[in-house]
Amino acid sequence: GGDDSAAAADNPYRLLQPGVLRAGTLTDAPPNVYLEDGAFTGFDNDLLVAAAAKVGLKVEFVGTDFSALLSQVNNRTFDIGSSSVTITEARKKTVDFGNGYDFGYFGLDVPAGSPITGFDQLAGKRVVVVQGTVQDDYATTKGLNPVRVPDYNGAINQLKAGTADAWIAPAEIGEKSAADSNGKITVAAKELSRAPTAYAFAKGNDALREALNKGLDEVIADGTWTRLQEQYYPGRPIPAEFTPGSGTVAVPSASATS
Amino acid sequence: MTATATTTSVSLGVRDVHLAFGANRVLRGADLDVAFGATACVIGPSGSGKSTLLRTINRLIEPDSGDVLLDGRSVLRDDPDALRQRIGMVFQQFNLFPHMSVLRNITLALRKLKKLSEDEAVQLARAQLDLVGLAAKADSRPAHLSGGQQQRVAIARALALQPQIMLFDEATSALDPELVKGVLALMADLSAGGMTMVVVTHEMGFARSVADTVAFMDHGVVLEAGEPAAIFEAPEHPRLRRFLSQVL
Amino acid sequence: MTATATTTSVSLGVRDVHLAFGANRVLRGADLDVAFGATACVIGPSGSGKSTLLRTINRLIEPDSGDVLLDGRSVLRDDPDALRQRIGMVFQQFNLFPHMSVLRNITLALRKLKKLSEDEAVQLARAQLDLVGLAAKADSRPAHLSGGQQQRVAIARALALQPQIMLFDEATSALDPELVKGVLALMADLSAGGMTMVVVTHEMGFARSVADTVAFMDHGVVLEAGEPAAIFEAPEHPRLRRFLSQVL
Amino acid sequence: MDPLSTLWETFFDTDSMREALPEMLTVGLPNTLILAVSAALLGSLLGMLLAIAGISRTRWLRWPARVYTDVFRGLPAAATILLIGVGLAPLGMEIWGPNPYPLGILALSLIAAAYIGEIFRAGIQSVEVAQLEGARALGFSWGEAMRLVIVPQGVRRVLPAWVNQLIALIKDSSLVYFLGLLASQRELFRIGQDYAANTGNQSALLLAGLFYLALTVPLTHAVNWIDRRLRQGRTVTVHPDDDGGPAALAGESALPRPNPTRKDPR
Amino acid sequence: MDPLSTLWETFFDTDSMREALPEMLTVGLPNTLILAVSAALLGSLLGMLLAIAGISRTRWLRWPARVYTDVFRGLPAAATILLIGVGLAPLGMEIWGPNPYPLGILALSLIAAAYIGEIFRAGIQSVEVAQLEGARALGFSWGEAMRLVIVPQGVRRVLPAWVNQLIALIKDSSLVYFLGLLASQRELFRIGQDYAANTGNQSALLLAGLFYLALTVPLTHAVNWIDRRLRQGRTVTVHPDDDGGPAALAGESALPRPNPTRKDPR
Numbered sequence A: 001g002g003d004d005s006a007a008a009a010d011n012p013y014r015l016l017q018p019g020v021l022r023a024g025t026l027t028d029a030p031p032n033v034y035l036e037d038g039a040f041t042g043f044d045n046d047l048l049v050a051a052a053a054k055v056g057l058k059v060e061f062v063g064t065d066f067s068a069l070l071s072q073v074n075n076r077t078f079d080i081g082s083s084s085v086t087i088t089e090a091r092k093k094t095v096d097f098g099n100g101y102d103f104g105y106f107g108l109d110v111p112a113g114s115p116i117t118g119f120d121q122l123a124g125k126r127v128v129v130v131q132g133t134v135q136d137d138y139a140t141t142k143g144l145n146p147v148r149v150p151d152y153n154g155a156i157n158q159l160k161a162g163t164a165d166a167w168i169a170p171a172e173i174g175e176k177s178a179a180d181s182n183g184k185i186t187v188a189a190k191e192l193s194r195a196p197t198a199y200a201f202a203k204g205n206d207a208l209r210e211a212l213n214k215g216l217d218e219v220i221a222d223g224t225w226t227r228l229q230e231q232y233y234p235g236r237p238i239p240a241e242f243t244p245g246s247g248t249v250a251v252p253s254a255s256a257t258s
Numbered sequence B, C: 001m002t003a004t005a006t007t008t009s010v011s012l013g014v015r016d017v018h019l020a021f022g023a024n025r026v027l028r029g030a031d032l033d034v035a036f037g038a039t040a041c042v043i044g045p046s047g048s049g050k051s052t053l054l055r056t057i058n059r060l061i062e063p064d065s066g067d068v069l070l071d072g073r074s075v076l077r078d079d080p081d082a083l084r085q086r087i088g089m090v091f092q093q094f095n096l097f098p099h100m101s102v103l104r105n106i107t108l109a110l111r112k113l114k115k116l117s118e119d120e121a122v123q124l125a126r127a128q129l130d131l132v133g134l135a136a137k138a139d140s141r142p143a144h145l146s147g148g149q150q151q152r153v154a155i156a157r158a159l160a161l162q163p164q165i166m167l168f169d170e171a172t173s174a175l176d177p178e179l180v181k182g183v184l185a186l187m188a189d190l191s192a193g194g195m196t197m198v199v200v201t202h203e204m205g206f207a208r209s210v211a212d213t214v215a216f217m218d219h220g221v222v223l224e225a226g227e228p229a230a231i232f233e234a235p236e237h238p239r240l241r242r243f244l245s246q247v248l
Numbered sequence D, E: 001m002d003p004l005s006t007l008w009e010t011f012f013d014t015d016s017m018r019e020a021l022p023e024m025l026t027v028g029l030p031n032t033l034i035l036a037v038s039a040a041l042l043g044s045l046l047g048m049l050l051a052i053a054g055i056s057r058t059r060w061l062r063w064p065a066r067v068y069t070d071v072f073r074g075l076p077a078a079a080t081i082l083l084i085g086v087g088l089a090p091l092g093m094e095i096w097g098p099n100p101y102p103l104g105i106l107a108l109s110l111i112a113a114a115y116i117g118e119i120f121r122a123g124i125q126s127v128e129v130a131q132l133e134g135a136r137a138l139g140f141s142w143g144e145a146m147r148l149v150i151v152p153q154g155v156r157r158v159l160p161a162w163v164n165q166l167i168a169l170i171k172d173s174s175l176v177y178f179l180g181l182l183a184s185q186r187e188l189f190r191i192g193q194d195y196a197a198n199t200g201n202q203s204a205l206l207l208a209g210l211f212y213l214a215l216t217v218p219l220t221h222a223v224n225w226i227d228r229r230l231r232q233g234r235t236v237t238v239h240p241d242d243d244g245g246p247a248a249l250a251g252e253s254a255l256p257r258p259n260p261t262r263k264d265p266r
């Protein structure tokens, strides 16, 4: 509603609470966003804390359901949405996105001994994805008629129970699950996802979005981004076609920061 | 001890009351007059509308037409709740509250309507139970009582409110002769205390001995009314004669 | 038409039946004998255990001790469902099924227990309703009937099953004199047809005129039993004398 | 931005609704119906058995019924569905193949039965003993008396609560999602959620809600109508001020007496 | 792979459970209780008002109650919670600040009221008109008669169905999650769900289920016990074979007659 100029002065970013960035996130999607020992963490959230600090904002995280997240951002329940939200045209109608800060690989998990070795062999197979994720989007646009489950556990259960032939997962999650499965699940292939992920803002809150874009560039430049990449996605190569942030700052290499 | 202190007695008049349940015209111009402190017995075949007539008197059912008079004044525009506090009723099927003890059945209205304290209400209720010989059953639930015991509780419940008029719908049918006598004595007390009573009954002996007036109903009308002697010894209407000829 | 075709008549014996509800010893050694085709009336003060005694006869309540004999044979080890088909019962509170029409109340057992076809059952039920003067109410629900009408339906329902023994718990209390006469005629028919009957009643006139035996109960025992003339004219037990002295 | 208009856009965006409509009609609606109707039938049947077992005097029927009810009502539906879905998946795989519907319907029915059993039990237990005595005195066995006299009266008394449970079931059918669904197996709510997740707009979810309303409202009113028919003219009261609408307290009295119809005292 | 041992690992891993236990106890349990208890109280109160309005003869009470019930039962709970949470968020912000609990409790209560209202209505409508007549003949107004005589009997008849709804409410309290929760505001289910997500093992979810059981089972049995106490010795039947357990059909007869106690015919 109608902020008067006085209020605008001590709350330039039109936050719900001056000085505090209220961020909607998920509690159950590691390693991107999750809760550990009662604190919100994960790559996206740690990055957000760092970027917000550059702008002088403290972050307060609030867990919610992904299907509700973007409309809550739009309705100002939250100032920002942080949940590896992939930028899509449909979502742009509801919210504005900041600059992309992450990319994703898809991993193709299959039960041990499966004949499937690549993403091109999935036609006619029972392929499982987590609902509403980029993988879901990917499988659907490829015409795979995927089996949708609510969370990663659902997908793992499907593979273990033999009710699915393959799971398209975020690569790092797929790898972790395979590692944890005592050899029952293996990663058959990896593939880069096209669209970057970004923070979501209420439409028209350009001041906040631009400020955080700037903060993001700063944490990229100072090596925080690279460090968090290493921490949460160890050993994951950064593809040549991806540049985080506005693209105007140089990304220090992993070795330079560690 | 007399159940009710002397109350102002009132007379009752029912004037040309009509009532239909759908197509079933149950009351077709019923008339009844009961003088101050008098007892009227209503007799008549099953289904003739006796219970329905009682219900229209305290306006549990509103008549389609006709009038009900207390002391000559129509009550159809009165507040029905206040009216019913002045008119006690004992139902053919007792209508006790099954989820309350016998005592609570009686004290409920005393506390909530008469605004007596818990103690006063209990005391009064116990006295009433004593009168109907059920002091020992105060804490039982109605379901644990015999038919006659339930009926006596229903009577005690109505009398405890000290009404000016009492309506009994076959109130003595489940009572054994000893109790009938007790209830009659109670009624005589009430009568002496100025209570006006309407008693629906199938027991002609009962009607003969307690009634000031006997009214014979058939098909929703009072065909004949008068002193018991007149009704039982010199019935005029052929229908009444036929009815009485069946009496054991 | 007679309500029931001739059935094999049976005699009934109740031997030293005891029963307590918790601490309340309701039956304390009740005895009763009813000969083939005879009618016994049970009288006694309210709460003396009359209804409870009837319930033990068809084993709705199992006695704590004592025995119930049909034709001299104990029934306490029989299949109670089969037993109850031989014993009709009319309750003090009727116990009609409120969710069924009057007709269905009667046909239900005919169809399900007697395995009559729908048509046969309806025909028989209508005939029974005719006998109690309620042919016109076949399609009503019990809630739409007057007290006496409900009682007659309950009687018709029990009689339709052609029992060998009938138990009536104040079955005539809601009936007007004309109907009592009708029901009595029916009972006489039944009696002629070999029906053995136990009738709990408060109406001494009724007991006197229909009973072959009258049994007086008090505090859970039958204090005195005998022919009506003996009981009413020459009562021996002082309690019975006191009881009768109260009769109007 | 004006909060009201944001709210409006978020929930009542007709374009989003129009977009989701065809899939809801052709995919979601039939799937919801398949799940809900099968589970309602099976759940009500099992619920009736549970109710009967629960009032039995045989400990060996009563106790298992009690434990079953406590467990299946107490556990979160998601956990139960997962437990059954995962636990029985190998078995299900053999019998039905990978289709999650049979196991889903089974799980939904088992949960619904626990709730419905309690509802039926309440109804049956509220029927007067006089009715059972009346029936048994005619010679009906306990089972016949229950079936022909007690249960029909008891169930009628709790029809609205039973409808509650059917409505809850229609909505719970969305939980089979935990077992993994093909796009063509998604029901109404899931389709709405997917649209909400993909667009950040809740209108499709609200559209799913409207579909639910289109199922539940007629159901409610049909059952109410049947209920009223069964009471047949005995919808009756002794009532306060009246504007002549339908009636309130049912005259389903165990020991019925004449009821006033539309002659209510004020 | 042995399916049974998979099942066991997935759901009954004691290590996972032990890990989640402290947070469930200190955070989840109190939050679930706050949500469920407040919503149960408010929802039952509103439900009673709805039930009374629903049997009123005044159309202007009956119709709104009907529409309210249809809508709030029919919509998916998630949609209702979001609608209220988002729609009233600006208002809530002003009154309570960013805490989602007040709005969440409000939404849960509004939903529960629709269900509870129907349950109470069923119970009240099953009370015999004779009871209302009996009370009104004593001089009680319609309202007094309802409050003192009809409602207590009616509610008692549907206590188990009401418990059903309270249990559903305890579990539905997890839906406030849709409104966004701080870590310290999460209730049992959410904590279980988060652990499950982080460990790839459902045991924490099952632990949440056990907590629910620890709440719902005593609740059920407490209410059953109260119910039985209220019927006081009138838990009674005319019953089949008996092993001497508690009783079955209540003797809550409108027109009571002597009931046999433990003297059941066979």
Ligand SMILES: Nc1ncnc2c1ncn2[C@@H]1O[C@H](COP(=O)(O)OP(=O)(O)OP(=O)(O)O)[C@@H](O)[C@H]1O
Pocket: B021, B024, B026, B045, B046, B047, B048, B049, B050, B051, B052, B053, B092, C143, C144, C145, C146, C147, C148, C149, C174, C176, D257, D258, D259, D260, D261
């Ligand atoms: N609620 C009702 N709906 C329809 N008809 C009714 C209703 N109540 C009573 N009746 C009918 O009205 C008539 C009169 O009933 P009422 O109860 O007044 O008779 P009664 O004279 O008291 O008979 P009884 O001596 O048998 O009690 C009967 O034919 C009955 O069937």
Ligand SMILES: Nc1ncnc2c1ncn2[C@@H]1O[C@H](COP(=O)(O)OP(=O)(O)OP(=O)(O)O)[C@@H](O)[C@H]1O
Pocket: B143, B144, B145, B146, B147, B148, B149, B174, B176, C021, C024, C026, C045, C046, C047, C048, C049, C050, C051, C052, C053, C092, E257, E258, E259, E260, E261
């Ligand atoms: N279910 C029960 N639980 C406890 N006590 C009961 C029960 N049923 C009956 N009684 C008690 O047993 C006694 C006898 O009851 P019963 O109904 O047999 O009397 P009755 O002789 O038929 O009386 P009435 O003539 O009043 O009908 C009464 O004191 C009654 O309170």
Ligand SMILES: [Mg+2]
Pocket: B050, B051, B052, B092, B169, C146, C147, C148
């Ligand atoms: Mg009558």
Ligand SMILES: [Mg+2]
Pocket: B146, B147, B148, C050, C051, C052, C092, C169
């Ligand atoms: Mg009796």
